[in-house]
Amino acid sequence: MDIQLKRGLLDVCVLSSIRNADSYGYQIIKDMKPYLEMSESTLYTILKRLEAAEMLTVKSMEHGGRLRKYYHITEKGLGRINEFQKDFQEILSIYRFIQRGDDA
């Protein structure tokens, strides 16, 4: 997939990955893999950005002797997903424009 297109989908995909249940970095990557692949450095950058934007909260927990950071979605994060659903309607309209070509 085109990298620019990906950029518009990544944030919302990450938020969706933790919507139904809290999750952590490695798990998020695995869940998203069939749909959208991303490097670890990308994911952790996104998680920090979403935390700074108050779209999710973080809790560090120990798991099998190793540290794990669990991410929990906030109301703001849920709002971001809703925003995307509106944007998606625009994408559909744009897709029709692209199929048709100019405004005939």
Added chain:
Amino acid sequence: MDIQLKRGLLDVCVLSSIRNADSYGYQIIKDMKPYLEMSESTLYTILKRLEAAEMLTVKSMEHGGRLRKYYHITEKGLGRINEFQKDFQEILSIYRFIQRGDDA
């Protein structure tokens, strides 16, 4: 619309605007406006990028005493539109993932 999402759509929209008939900067902006708004500086940057990528060719022509640059799509440009149509299928799959949340 979210700016990151826009980034993934702009190039292809511009190419679509000149697919059925050659066009020029100002006209392209007007044609796209109902679907995707962009500033002039953005469009001319995109047009240069697409020219460098050999997705379109440019012909300067005089029109009413003023210079106009007409843009013509190439095979490579048409290929880019086809690529987007494949990407769009992925977007649909991603959209379903986002609606559903994690991989239940």
Added chain:
DNA sequence: TGGTATACATCGTAACACGAAGTATTGTTT
């Protein structure tokens, strides 16, 4: 004379995905 539309160009900036590299532990294979 002044305003608006047309038409294109340049510059600086901020956002962002990514590869590369690093740290550290657990589990598995040889």
Added chain:
DNA sequence: AAACAATACTTCGTGTTACGATGTATACCA
């Protein structure tokens, strides 16, 4: 026990890119 893969998170530098601001210039209309 040594070697390697998997798990888990972090930091840094880089290239791409949309955009606002600003500039240049002509045509048209009131």
